Amino acid sequence: MSAAPLTIGEASRRTGVSAKMIRWYEATGLLPPATRSEAGYRHYGEADLHTLRFIRRARDLGFSVGAIADLLALWRDRARPSAGVKAIAQDQIADLRRRIAEMEGMARTLEHLAEACCGDERPECPILDDLAAADHGPTRRRAIRPLPRRGR
Structure with missing residues (x-):
C-alpha cells in the first residue's frame, strides 16, 4: 500500500527544500515532473522525497546542478x-x-x-x-x- 500523495508544501517541510526550489528542480530535470491532481496541484511520493533529500545533501556539499544530475544518474543506475x-x-x-x-x-x-x-x-x-x-x-x-x- 502506498502512502497518500503529498503537496509541495508538505514535501518542502519533510525535505527542507523550499517549494520554489522544488519547482526549479523539476524545471531543470533534476526531479521528474510531479503528478498532478485534477485541480492541477503537484503531488509527490516517497521516491520524490528521497530524490529531494539526495539533491539537498549534494547542494549542501557544494555540487553544481550538472554534477548533481550526473550523480543522480549514477545513483539510479544500480549496475554503475x-x-x-x-x-x-x-x-x-x-x-x-x-x-x-x-x-x-x-x-x-x-x-x-x-x-x-x-x-x-x-x-x-x-x-x-x-x-x-x-x-x-x-x-x-x-x-x-x-x-x-x-x-x-
Whole structure:
C-alpha cells in the first residue's frame, strides 16, 4: 500500500527544500515532473522525497546542478561502477580547495587593507582607494601603504 500523495508544501517541510526550489528542480530535470491532481496541484511520493533529500545533501556539499544530475544518474543506475562517482567527488574536492584558497587570499587582502586604514575622522581610506582602482585583475598585486597616523 502506498502512502497518500503529498503537496509541495508538505514535501518542502519533510525535505527542507523550499517549494520554489522544488519547482526549479523539476524545471531543470533534476526531479521528474510531479503528478498532478485534477485541480492541477503537484503531488509527490516517497521516491520524490528521497530524490529531494539526495539533491539537498549534494547542494549542501557544494555540487553544481550538472554534477548533481550526473550523480543522480549514477545513483539510479544500480549496475554503475563506483569509479565515476568517486571521480565526481574528487573533482568537487579540488574545486572546493581552489575556492578556499581564493577566499583565504581575499581575507588576507582585506586584512592588509584594514590594517592600512586609520579608521579615524579623515576621509582618506586605503580600502576605498583599493576598491576604486581601475587596474584590478586576478593577478594584479598592488602595494598598499598605510596612511600616517595623526598624533595620538
